[in-house]
Amino acid sequence: MQTTHWRRSMFLIWLLPWALLGCAMPVAETTGEPPAALPAARLVGGNEAAAFPYRKARGGYPSLAPLLRQVTPAVVNISVVSEVAMREHPFLRDPDFRRFIEKFDLPVPDGRRTERRQSVGSGVVVDSARGFVLTNHHLVEDAKEITVTFNDQRSYRARLLGGDAGADVAVLQIEPVRSVTLRFGDSDDLEVGDFVIAIGNPFGLGQTVTSGIVSAVGRTGVGGHRLGELIQTDASINPGNSGGPLINLAGEVVGINTALIGPTGGNVGIGFSVPSNRARAALDRVLAGR
Numbered sequence: 593m594q595t596t597h598w599r600r601s602m603f604l605i606w607l608l609p610w611a612l613l614g615c616a617m618p619v620a621e622t623t624g625e626p627p628a629a630l631p632a633a634r635l636v637g638g639n640e641a642a643a644f645p646y647r648k649a650r651g652g653y654p655s656l657a658p659l660l661r662q663v664t665p666a667v668v669n670i671s672v673v674s675e676v677a678m679r680e681h682p683f684l685r686d687p688d689f690r691r692f693i694e695k696f697d698l699p700v701p702d703g704r705r706t707e708r709r710q711s712v713g714s715g716v717v718v719d720s721a722r723g724f725v726l727t728n729h730h731l732v733e734d735a736k737e738i739t740v741t742f743n744d745q746r747s748y749r750a751r752l753l754g755g756d757a758g759a760d761v762a763v764l765q766i767e768p769v770r771s772v773t774l775r776f777g778d779s780d781d782l783e784v785g786d787f788v789i790a791i792g793n794p795f796g797l798g799q800t801v802t803s804g805i806v807s808a809v810g811r812t813g814v815g816g817h818r819l820g821e822l823i824q825t826d827a828s829i830n831p832g833n834s835g836g837p838l839i840n841l842a843g844e845v846v847g848i849n850t851a852l853i854g855p856t857g858g859n860v861g862i863g864f865s866v867p868s869n870r871a872r873a874a875l876d877r878v879l880a881g882r
Contacts, residue, residue, distance in 0.1 A: 714836030727835030777844030779867035792836025829863030
């Protein structure tokens with residue numbers, strides 16, 4: 593009797609870890625089937641519920657790659673050539689110095705000289721059939737030449753249709769192109785903690801993707817700018833990201849990246865975007881005035 597009780601106890605002890613292991617295993621593993629893949633939005637910027645996308649390769653681990661394959665073709669690099677007035681040298685404001693120049697019949701600069709400067713930024717295609725691209729107003733306001741370059745190296749000359757300096761949004765137009773078009777999401781629905789992705793051309797390096805969350809909404813008075821309420825995010829935003837989109841996990845544009853705060857001019861995890869509802873309103877006003 594004692595031997596039987598001892599054997600039963602040893603069998604239960606041996607069985608216990610296997611029972612616990614079985615309880616901990618997911619159903620997909622116990623049935624021998626791989627975890628189900630959660631598809632990204634079929635149409636970029638569609639109305640499907642935002643679900644964290646998964647890769648099917650190598651076990652179906654979490655990854656943003658399926659979503660990014662859909663949205664990144666709509667994000668462009670923007671190169672701007674502008675002419676800015678050269679500042680007059682302080683010596684030229686001195687009457688004695690000017691008389692000295694005139695005495696020796698030297699040319700006196702008239703203060704109207706300009707120099708050409710080149711800057712880079714980002715943009716997003718919001719209507720490929722009509723060639724409409726959104727970017728920041730501050731990037732293109734003094735532009736003499738604007739070039740839009742896609743990630744596959746296609747380049748197009750663009751013209752500035754108009755914009756809203758207060759919202760820091762500008763509308764460019766290129767020729768109709770075969771490209772993905774991103775839809776606008778409702779920025780009023782954003783909450784602190786929502787996942788977001790910033791795509792742009794930081795420091796002219798080429799297309800770059802960063803991710804984070806919405807850190808705050810309704811930020812005002814950012815860095816002395818009077819841009820109204822902005823979205824704050826910890827997704828890395830650096831010089832050159834200006835004009836690129838901030839998107840949600842449904843592939844919708846929820847903001848246009850516009851500013852950052854950093855003691856050295858680089859990212860410290862505090863970036864700002866113009867809410868998509870405001871950007872869309874600026875687009876509508878520009879198109880209505882054509």
